[in-house]
Amino acid sequence: xxIDLLTIFPEMMAAPLATSIPGRAAAAGSVQYHxxxxxxxxxxxxxKVDDRPFGGGPxxxxxxxxxxxxxxxxxxxxxxxxxxxxxxxQGEPLHQARVEWLATQPRLLLxxxxxxxxxxRAIEELRPLEIxxxxxxxxxxxxxxxxxxxxxxxxxxxxxxxxxxxxxDSFSRRDEQGNPLLDCPHYTxxxxxxxxxVPEVLLSGDHAAIEAWRREQTxxxxxxRRPDLMERSPLGPEEPK
Numbered sequence: 001x002x003i004d005l006l007t008i009f010p011e012m013m014a015a016p017l018a019t020s021i022p023g024r025a026a027a028a029g030s031v032q033y034h035x036x037x038x039x040x041x042x043x044x045x046x047x048k049v050d051d052r053p054f055g056g057g058p059x060x061x062x063x064x065x066x067x068x069x070x071x072x073x074x075x076x077x078x079x080x081x082x083x084x085x086x087x088x089x090q091g092e093p094l095h096q097a098r099v100e101w102l103a104t105q106p107r108l109l110l111x112x113x114x115x116x117x118x119x120x121r122a123i124e125e126l127r128p129l130e131i132x133x134x135x136x137x138x139x140x141x142x143x144x145x146x147x148x149x150x151x152x153x154x155x156x157x158x159x160x161x162x163x164x165x166x167x168x169d170s171f172s173r174r175d176e177q178g179n180p181l182l183d184c185p186h187y188t189x190x191x192x193x194x195x196x197x198v199p200e201v202l203l204s205g206d207h208a209a210i211e212a213w214r215r216e217q218t219x220x221x222x223x224x225r226r227p228d229l230m231e232r233s234p235l236g237p238e239e240p241k
Contacts (some may be wrong), residue, residue, distance in 0.1 A: 001031045007112040010035040012142050025153040041069040059116030082109040084128035087141035091130030096171035103155040112141030184217035
């Protein structure tokens with residue numbers, strides 16, 4: 001997979017992409033990252049990419065030409081078709097199902113917006129998939145873009161080192177209707193810590209019983225912490241009530 005990241009702060013993104021799972025994925029050749037400074041496509045001595053909004057109001061607006069020129073130029077750097085993604089609080093909420101879909105794409109082009117917003121005509125011209133990472137606002141799209149990268153690359157084959165690792169994470173676990181579930185509790189050594197003991201079933205060696213316990217815990221935890229996920233469809237007949 002190739003991931004192109006368009007931003008006006010490429011230095012903000014370089015270190016995270018070289019660290020932990022994203023860095024491991026790149027080192028293994030599962031993904032290639034390409035950072036692009038949108039200012040390189042701006043005109044004038046100051047490489048200006050923003051201007052005052054028509055109609056007045058606070059803040060600045062990302063101009064059409066630098067952004068669209070950057071996207072079009074970057075897309076020509078590789079023959080693979082790019083899935084354009086704009087990180088914006090006005091986009092669709094990011095869910096695991098969308099992450100899984102993104103992980104099947106041969107190439108992603110992530111646009112980190114900034115300022116008060118992007119000139120709407122640029123969005124109409126590019127027609128990107130608009131994604132929001134939550135109902136809150138941050139200073140720019142760089143951190144949301146990095147969240148998308150981390151969520152996607154950990155699903156690429158071989159990146160996590162164990163085929164089941166990603167499938168058993170929160171939101172990757174599913175009920176019989178395909179709705180996401182939270183992960184179950186996890187324990188490690190020591191067996192007893194500050195008066196709290198590891199559940200006996202996990203020490204039993206009975207793999208069927210352990211799997212049943214974990215399944216029950218995922219449902220129970222989802223019901224308590226994220227009941228909205230369970231409300232999307234009823235529990236299957238064999239699930240504990």
